[in-house]
Amino acid sequence: xRILILGADGYLGWPTCMYFSQRGHDVVGIDNYFRRNAAIxxxxxxxxxxxNLIQRAKIWEKITGKRINIHVGDATNYAFLLxxxxxxxxxxxxHYAEQPSAPYSMINQEKAAFTLQNNLISTLNxxxxxxxxxxxxxxxxxxxxxxxxxxxIDIEExxxxxxxxxxxxxxxxxxxxxxxxxxxxxxxxxxxxxxVRTWGIRVxxxxxxxxxxxxxxxxxxxxxxxxxxxxxxxxxxxxNRFVVQAVANYPLTVYGKGGQIRGYLNLKDTMQCVYLxxxxxxxxxxxxxxxxxxxxxxxxxxxxxxxxxxxxLGYNVxxxxxxxxxxxxxxxxxxxxxxxxLELGLKPNYLTDDELTGIFRKVEQYKDQINRDAIxxxxxxxxxxLSGTA
Amino acid sequence: xRILILGADGYLGWPTCMYFSQRGHDVVGIDNYFRRNAAIxxxxxxxxxxxNLIQRAKIWEKITGKRINIHVGDATNYAFLLxxxxxxxxxxxxHYAEQPSAPYSMINQEKAAFTLQNNLISTLNxxxxxxxxxxxxxxxxxxxxxxxxxxxIDIEExxxxxxxxxxxxxxxxxxxxxxxxxxxxxxxxxxxxxxVRTWGIRVxxxxxxxxxxxxxxxxxxxxxxxxxxxxxxxxxxxxNRFVVQAVANYPLTVYGKGGQIRGYLNLKDTMQCVYLxxxxxxxxxxxxxxxxxxxxxxxxxxxxxxxxxxxxLGYNVxxxxxxxxxxxxxxxxxxxxxxxxLELGLKPNYLTDDELTGIFRKVEQYKDQINRDAIxxxxxxxxxxLSGTA
Numbered sequence: 001x002r003i004l005i006l007g008a009d010g011y012l013g014w015p016t017c018m019y020f021s022q023r024g025h026d027v028v029g030i031d032n033y034f035r036r037n038a039a040i041x042x043x044x045x046x047x048x049x050x051x052n053l054i055q056r057a058k059i060w061e062k063i064t065g066k067r068i069n070i071h072v073g074d075a076t077n078y079a080f081l082l083x084x085x086x087x088x089x090x091x092x093x094x095h096y097a098e099q100p101s102a103p104y105s106m107i108n109q110e111k112a113a114f115t116l117q118n119n120l121i122s123t124l125n126x127x128x129x130x131x132x133x134x135x136x137x138x139x140x141x142x143x144x145x146x147x148x149x150x151x152x153i154d155i156e157e158x159x160x161x162x163x164x165x166x167x168x169x170x171x172x173x174x175x176x177x178x179x180x181x182x183x184x185x186x187x188x189x190x191x192x193x194x195x196v197r198t199w200g201i202r203v204x205x206x207x208x209x210x211x212x213x214x215x216x217x218x219x220x221x222x223x224x225x226x227x228x229x230x231x232x233x234x235x236x237x238x239x240n241r242f243v244v245q246a247v248a249n250y251p252l253t254v255y256g257k258g259g260q261i262r263g264y265l266n267l268k269d270t271m272q273c274v275y276l277x278x279x280x281x282x283x284x285x286x287x288x289x290x291x292x293x294x295x296x297x298x299x300x301x302x303x304x305x306x307x308x309x310x311x312x313l314g315y316n317v318x319x320x321x322x323x324x325x326x327x328x329x330x331x332x333x334x335x336x337x338x339x340x341x342l343e344l345g346l347k348p349n350y351l352t353d354d355e356l357t358g359i360f361r362k363v364e365q366y367k368d369q370i371n372r373d374a375i376x377x378x379x380x381x382x383x384x385x386l387s388g389t390a
Numbered sequence: 391x392r393i394l395i396l397g398a399d400g401y402l403g404w405p406t407c408m409y410f411s412q413r414g415h416d417v418v419g420i421d422n423y424f425r426r427n428a429a430i431x432x433x434x435x436x437x438x439x440x441x442n443l444i445q446r447a448k449i450w451e452k453i454t455g456k457r458i459n460i461h462v463g464d465a466t467n468y469a470f471l472l473x474x475x476x477x478x479x480x481x482x483x484x485h486y487a488e489q490p491s492a493p494y495s496m497i498n499q500e501k502a503a504f505t506l507q508n509n510l511i512s513t514l515n516x517x518x519x520x521x522x523x524x525x526x527x528x529x530x531x532x533x534x535x536x537x538x539x540x541x542x543i544d545i546e547e548x549x550x551x552x553x554x555x556x557x558x559x560x561x562x563x564x565x566x567x568x569x570x571x572x573x574x575x576x577x578x579x580x581x582x583x584x585x586v587r588t589w590g591i592r593v594x595x596x597x598x599x600x601x602x603x604x605x606x607x608x609x610x611x612x613x614x615x616x617x618x619x620x621x622x623x624x625x626x627x628x629x630n631r632f633v634v635q636a637v638a639n640y641p642l643t644v645y646g647k648g649g650q651i652r653g654y655l656n657l658k659d660t661m662q663c664v665y666l667x668x669x670x671x672x673x674x675x676x677x678x679x680x681x682x683x684x685x686x687x688x689x690x691x692x693x694x695x696x697x698x699x700x701x702x703l704g705y706n707v708x709x710x711x712x713x714x715x716x717x718x719x720x721x722x723x724x725x726x727x728x729x730x731x732l733e734l735g736l737k738p739n740y741l742t743d744d745e746l747t748g749i750f751r752k753v754e755q756y757k758d759q760i761n762r763d764a765i766x767x768x769x770x771x772x773x774x775x776l777s778g779t780a
Contacts, residue, residue, distance in 0.1 A: 078499055109468055109518040116510050120577075121503055128499040152559035153552060162543060162552060162564065167723070169542040174552065174561035176583060183584045187510075187577040193566060194573045198717050198771055327588050333557070381588055 002026040002088060003278060006075050006122070007096030009033060009053050011227045011235075012142070012211065012270055016094060017057075018218035018225065019271040020278075021066045028088050029053060030081075032074040034099065034118070035228070035235060044232035044374040047244065047366045048214075051224055059224050075122040078129070085133035092278045093130070095141045097122050098188075102146070102179035102326075103234050103379040112180050119184040120191065127195045135201060138281040140274060143189060143207040145263050145293060145336065146182035147175040150329050155336035158205065158289025178328045179381070193287050200285040204277045209263035209293035211270050212239035213355070214362050227267065229362075232374040239264065239302055239351075241375070243359045246310035246317045248370045256324035258300035261334040263293025266349040276344040291338040294348035309356045327381045392416040392478060393668060396465050396512070397486030399443050400425060401617045401625075402532070402601065402660055406484060407447075408608035408615065409661040410668075411456045418478050419443060420471075422464040424489065424508070425618070425625060434622035434764040437634065437756045438604075441614055449614050465512040468519070475523035482668045483520070485531045487512050488578075492536070492569035492716075493624050493769040502570050509574040510581065517585045525591060528671040530664060533579060533597040535653050535683060535726065536572035537565040540719050545726035548595065548679025568718045569771070583677050590675040594667045599653035599683035601660050602629035603745070604752050617657065619753075622764040629654065629692055629741075631765070633749045636700035636707045638760045646714030648690035651724040653683025656739040666734040681728040684738035699746045717771045 003020050007013040008029025021027045031053055039045045051059065057068040069088075073080040075097040085093075098119040099105065105115040123141070130137045148155050151174065160173045172193060175186040192203050219225050230236040231244035233253075242252050265273075273292050282288040297305075303319050310317035324330065342348075349355065393410050397403040398419025411417045421443055429435045441449065447458040459478075463470040465487040475483075488509040489495065495505040513531070520527045538545050541564065550563045562583060565576045582593050609615050620626040621634035632642050655663075663682050672678040687695075693709050700707035714720065732738075739745065 078503070109515070112518070113468070113511055113514055116514055116581075117507060120506050120510065124503055124506055125499070128502070151561070153554040153557045160552070160554065162550070164543040164550065167543045169564075171541070171564035171566065174559075174564070175580070176561065176587075177580075178584075178588075180581070180584065183580050186580045190565070190567075190573050190576045190580070191506075191570070194568075194570065197566075198568075 001091040001278065004028045004030065004084065004088060004090035004093040005096065006030050006093065008070065010035060010096050010100070011230065013096045014056060015216045015219055015227050015267065015271055016274055017068050018060060019216065019275060021060065021068050022064065022218050028069045028071070028084065028090065030071050030073055030075065030084060033072065038104065039235060042234055044230065044234050046228040046230050047363065047369055048226045048229050050226065050228050056225060059222055063221055075125055076118055078125045081125045082129045082132060085129040089134050090137055092138045092140060092281070093126060094274060095123065095126055095139065098184070099181065101234050102181040105179055105181035106381050107379060115181055116184055120187055123188045123191060127192070127201065130201055131199055136284065138278065139201065139203045140277050141188065141192060141203060141205050143205045144182055144185050145207050145209045145291060146177050147186045147189065147207060148173060149176045149178055150332040150334055152333050155291070157291050157337050157340050158207065178326065196285060196287045202282050202284045203287045204282050205287060205289045206273060206277065206292045207289060208270065209265055210237040211265055211267050212237060212359070213267035214359055216268055216271055233376055233379060238299065240359070242303060242306040243363050244370060245375060246306050246315050247360065247363045247367055248372060248375070249316065250372060250375055251318040251320035252303045252306060253376050254299050254303050254319055254321050255326060256321065257330035258303065258321060259298050259331040260328060261296055261298045261332070263291065263296045263336055263338065264351065265292060265294045266351070266355065268349045269294055269346065272346050273341050276341060276346060280344055290340040291336050292341060293336065293338050295350055296334065296336065305351065305356060309353050309360060313357065313360055325378045325380045391481040391668065394418045394420065394474065394478060394480035394483040395486065396420050396483065398460065399423060400486050400490070401620065403486040404446060405606045405609055405617050405657065405661060406664055407458050408450060409606065409665060411450065411458050412454065412608050418459045418461070418474065418480065420461050420463060420465065420474060423462065428494065429625060432624055434620065434624050436618040436620050437753065437759055438616045438619050440616065440618050446615060449612055453611055465515055466508055468515045471515045472519045472522060475519040479524050480527055482528045482530060482671070483516060484664060485513065485516055485529065488574070489571065491624050492571040495569055495571035496771050497769060505571055506574055510577055513578045513581060517582070517591065520591055521589055526674065528668065529591065529593045530667050531578065531582060531593060531595050533595045534572055534575050535597050535599045535681060536567050537576045537579065537597060538563060539566040539568060540722040540724055542723050545681065547681050547727050547730050548597065568716065586675060586677045592672050592674045593677045594672050595677060595679045596663060596667065596682040597679060598660065599655055600627040601655055601657050602627060603657035604749055606658055606661055623766055623769060628689065630749070632692060632696040633753050634760060635765060636696050636705050637750065637753045637757055638762060638765070639706065640762060640765055641708040641710035642693045642696060643766050644689055644693050644709055644711050645716060646711065647720035648693065648711060649688050649721040650718060651686055651688045651722070653681065653686045653726055653728065654741065655682060655684045656741070656745065658739045659684055659736065662736050663731050666731060666736060670734055680730040681726050682731060683726065683728050685740055686724065686726065695741065695746060699743050699750065703747065703750055715768045715770045
C-alpha cells in the first residue's frame, strides 16, 4: 500500500516509517519539526542524537535499498497537505502530527492555543484532503487512553450502549481528560465521528496508552536510526523517564501517591497495532476504535520494577514521592478493555525484566549526555508560565 | 453587576446588552463584526437595517441615559481580550462570539477551519482571561441543543448517570451533532469542563434551541435598536425564515419530510434565561448546564403554524418539501428535559398566533427589502463549495 505518515520525525513516526518500508510498502513521511524545535527551545533535547528526517531516510535507503519519501511541511497548512495527498494518493494516512505533550499544553495561553489549533486544524485538513483526493483513504488517528480519564465504570473500547428510562442507544464512551492536550484528542474524536457519519470516510482511532522502549527491529539496524528518546518532563513518557533517572542516580519522580493506574505498551507493539490496523482497514462510514495498551500498571508498580532491575544492574535507585504538579486522582478504579487489537493479531511484548534491561543497556551508552536539569522542572497544571520559557 | 458581552453585534448579543443595561447593570460589548461582514460577502444581509454598535449604543444612551461601552475587536486575539478583562474586571461574561451558522461551517475547508479556530480559540481565551483577571468571573456560554443530536433516549439537562456492569458514574450527556458548527460547541463543552475541573472556574452552559422573534421591550423602543434579523439560509433561523418566505410569497422551504423535531424559544426568553443565569450564578468549580428551550415542534408543525397565521393575514402560503441539503434524521425520537430554567424563574413566551402575527407585522414593514435570492441556495452538507462564494 501507499502510506502517508504525518509526524514522521516523532518517537512513533520514524519507527513507523521504517516498519512499513521494511514490509514493502510505499512510505511518504511529513513533519514540520515542531517537536524538534520545541525541545531545543525548552532545553530538553532527546538523549540519543537523531539526524534530520532526510538524513535518516538516506541512511535507511543505504542499508535497505528502500526509499522513504520525506517532505518537510506543516499539516495545518491545507494547501501543502492537499498537494501531498493529490501527488501521492495514499491508501492510508497515519496522523501522528499532533502536539503530543500534556505538560506543554498546560504551560501558558500561547502554548495551549498552539496545541488546540495544531491538533484540530491538522485533523480537519486530513479529513478535507481525504475527501478531496481519495475518499477511500483510511485515516488512522492516534487517540489516547487519557481521553477516558479514570471513570468509575469499566472502560469499553470506544463505544457504550446506554439504557435509559426504558430506551437504549449506542454512543461514544464518555470522555473526560486531565490535560488540554488530552482534551484536544477528545475534540478530534468528536470531529472525526461527525465527518465519518456525514461524508462516509473511514477512520480507525487508536486509543493509545503511554509507550515505552527504544528498540524496534528496524531501529536496531543502525545507531542513527533510533527514535527520538525523550526523558524530560515535557516530551518523555514515564517509564523511559524512570530508566534515565535510575541511570543518572536521580530519585524516581513519582507524582503524589503514585496510585495512578494507566495502560502501557511497548514501542514495538505500537508498530504492530498500526500495521494491523492499516492492513485490516475498516469500512467506509465507520469509526473503529481500539484501546491500544497491552497491560496496566500503577506508577508505583513501574517505579518498583525500575528499582528492581536497576538495583540488579548495580544502580542504587531511590524513589521520591514529589508533590503532584498535575491535577489527577492518585487512587481510583481503572478497568479498561483491550481485546480488539489482540483479535486482529497483536502479539504483545510485555514489560519483562529483560525488556527493561534492554532499555537500561541502551540508555547507559548515552549516560554522559543526560541533562539533569531537563528531568524535572514541575510544570504545574495551575501554573501560568514555566520559568524561563515564556 | 458588570457584564461583558462578546458578540454584542449579534441577533442575541445586542438585545442582551440592552436588557442588562435597562436593569441597571454596567454593560461592556465587544464584537469583531464577523457576521456583519460575512453577510455582506455572501449577499445575505439582514432584513432590517442595523446601525453599527457604536451608533446603536449612542441611540440607546440618548433614549435611556444609560451607557453601554463598546469595543470593536476580536475575542480570538488574546492580548485584546485580556486587556478588556483587566480594564473592566467583569463579574459575568456572556460568550456569543462564536461563528453561529451550521451551513457556513459546511461550505468549504476555509470556512470550516475558520469556525473551528474562531469558536475554540475564543473560548480558550475567555478561560485564560478569567483565570488571569478575575477567577470568580462567571462564564455564560451559549451551547446548543444540537450538540445532543437526536438520540433514541431521553435528553437530560447536560448530565447523565450511567450504570454499567454493576458500577456507576456521572458524565456529560452523550453528544453527537449534525454540523461542524454544532460539533465546535461540543468541543467547547469538553474544554470548559476540563478547565472547570482543573482551575475551579465557574461556567453556565446554555444549550439553546433555535431562537425566533424580533421583539424585546428594549428593541421596541426605536426602529434603529432592532436586532439583526436574518432570513437567509446561512444566518437565519427556521421560524424567522418561514415568516419572511410567507410574506415574500415564496413557498416555505421544508427540508425533506419535515419530521425533524427541535426545541425552540422566543428571543424574549433568551434574554430572560441569560439574565436568570447571570443573576443566580453557579459556584466556582461547577459546570451548570440548562436546556434552553420552551417547547418542541417538528418543522412541519412550524410550517403549518406559519401557513395558518399567514393565510389569516391574507397571504397565500404554500409549503415546498425540498430535497434536504443537510444530513439529518427526518423522523426520530426526541424527548428533551427543560425544567432547570423554569425553576430559576423563567416565564415562557410561547409561540402563539399573536406572537407569530407580531413577527409578520414587523416583517411586512420591510417587505420591499426582501432579497429573494438569499432565501435558499442549497448549501449541501456534502458540497465542497457554494457557488459564487469560494
